[in-house]
Amino acid sequence: MISAVSSRLPTAVHVITLLLWSILPSSGSAGTETVAFKQAVAEAAAQDQDIAAFYRETGYDAIWTGTSGRERNRRAALIDALAAADDHGLPSERYGLGALEQKMKTARTPRDLGLVEVAMSRAFLQYARDIQTGALVPSRVDKNIVRQVPYRDRKSYLTNFAKSSPKGFFKALPPQTGEYNALMKQKLVLEGLVAKGGWGPTVKAKKLEPGDQGASVVALRDRLIRMGYLKRSAASTYDAAMTAAVVRFQADHGLAQDGIVGRGTLAEINTSVRKRLQAVIVAMERERWVNKERGTRHIEVNLTDFTAKIIDKGKVTFSTRSVIGARDAKRQSPEFSDVMEFMVINPSWFVPRSIATGEYLPELQQDPNAVNHLIITDRSGRQIDRANVDFTKYTERTFPYAMRQPPSRSNALGLVKFMFPNKYNIYLHDTPAKNLFGRETRAYSHGCIRLADPFEFAYALLAKQSGDPEGLFQKTLATGKETQLNLKKPVPVHIIYRTAVADSKGRIQYRRDVYGRDGRIWEALSQAGVALRGVQG
Structure with a gap:
């Protein structure tokens, strides 16, 4: 062309x-x-x-x-x-x-x-x-x-x-970034694959695991070979080489690396070249939306990858798993950029009004002593006596009170939150619900970003301004008092959403479209006139 x-x-x-x-x-x-x-x-x-x-x-x-x-x-x-x-x-x-x-x-x-x-x-x-x-x-x-x-x-x-x-x-x-260049290269590769017919027949099975044999295993073998995860082979058994190839595939697609082709892994293996090409084109458009200096040091939260990273001079120096907003439209984490200014150790949780009226008010109407871990206050900030309030007379619109959970290990925000003040009331924080970090898909919060390793995240941030970041943090934590610790040099925060993203070597990895946003972006690009080269009809 x-x-x-x-x-x-x-x-x-x-x-x-x-x-x-x-x-x-x-x-x-x-x-x-x-x-x-x-x-x-x-x-x-x-x-x-x-x-x-x-x-x-x-x-x-x-x-x-x-x-x-x-x-x-x-x-x-x-x-x-x-x-x-x-x-x-x-x-x-x-x-x-x-x-x-x-x-x-x-x-x-x-x-x-x-x-x-x-x-x-x-x-x-x-x-x-x-x-x-x-x-x-x-x-x-x-x-x-x-x-x-x-x-x-x-x-x-x-x-x-x-x-x-x-x-x-x-x-x-x-964009003059390695990410954009890697995406452009992948686009050309995928266009070539589309023109040649893609990765071949899909794998028809419910589940495949080491030791299995048969036509489905052969189809899996052939597809992994075409994808570049497996060397050419005539093996018809799910052997050690195929298991290692599946693990590499799972790593590149944000899946649990167990070497077993279950429903989730199978869906990703059977995803067409055309769909991957769409993801790459969408990622290029997204990269253009942030075509500016990101910051020599910055924080990147990729919602689809369920990770939060600290990046220094283009290299990831810290990474932790995250939990993001649930798929429900009202709880999804938004995408934006801001600047982290401080952290709060032993934070109080000021319950967002949407949660107070939508979730807790109905419970209080059933039982005034419900959610007793929360302090209910009036407009002046004074704690009210629940026994003297008839909660049934209030609606979501007329409810006149605020709710707060004081600092504690069971606090919804855990023991530390990281603040980049914004009108969306989104921040990064600890959580007592540690069990969620073991899951493959982690979309459960009300919109904020929960961190699996919040203390280590704090140490990494404080290392730029303290010779003993861990000691400083732990000493403050031990007071049990709500304390704001300012970052001497604020750090840009970028909450992004990429289903196609380059790794440190420039290889493109893929993630699932957890909120369906990339599908909507592709539809809009298609309506604007973007077409897939190499695709007939």
Whole structure:
């Protein structure tokens, strides 16, 4: 596809260059042709305030349709970039390359060229924003993707492009991260596999384990070979080599590494190349939504991986399992970025109103002494006497009280919480419910992120500001008092959601779409015009 596009680029650029020499007057001329060109630019640009502002500042001069080598290089770079939009999983038809080339070829007057000039700027702006910060608006796809996308000023694209090397400018637009590069490489690999028919027949079985034999084992063997987990073999028994291959597959897909192909592992093994390709394209779009500096040290919570990590200079220096919000729409963990400022040791739990009225009020209406681990307070913060309150007269809307659980080992937040104050009331914290960390899928909370190793997480954070981080933490903990410990250097926190993600070696791993968000993103990308290359029909 790329070679075919490249072969036609010189033709389009050459045609418009010849036309320009015949249509436009020589440089510096102020004839009627120049006036007609600038009037056409002004009229066409008036439909877009950013484009109009740019051309007003430049005196309606051409940046694309001039006769110099500089303009010719800009045209070539734009056409080349638009032709390669599919490589980035972008909706290539949105940029109208075919129509743009046709306008170039059929331009016959200075006015025609003025209209082509603005059409090129319009296509350029659409492409530049899409490839730098995404083709979709995340919150329109899913209300729980509340990320603030780092959009750039649209006019600045034109201003900076006019001052830059055309090829260099386009090359710098996509995310300059190892993650994005790894995803692009995987996209090409998967497109090749799609064109060749994928990974072959699916495995038809309910469960397979070491020692098994038969057609299902052979199908499993062949699929693992095509996926690159098993060397070529004629074995028809679920042997040690196949067991090791299954364990590697499970590790790459966030599954329990037991070497047994149960229902969960089988579902992942039978997932098609096409589905994996969709996940990669969605991950590329997601990477564009966070196309900014993440922080030399930052915290990354990948919801689909059920992990929280501390990353220093691009390397994971600490990792722990996490429990995320339940699948219920009201309890799902949102996606956003913020900055962690402090931790609270021996925290109180201030019960969110949604939980107080939705879960605890009905219990209090049945029994005023229910949930007696909670202190109920009035608007002034004074503890009320439950015996003097008729809870049955209140509704979720009229309930006038607040609830708080004081510090203790049984506190819902455990013994420490990590705060990055935000309007979603989301934070990381300890939990007394340690049993949940042993499960493969860990979506059980009300939205906050529970950590399996909160003390060690605290030590890792405090190590940057204390010679004895563990001692500092434990000394504070031993007081039993609620204590805020500030981070001298706040740490960015990024709560992300990736079903396709690169490991430390750049290999792509896959996770399940626990909230169904990636499915909705793919649907939106598809509606916008993104198509899978290599897929027929």
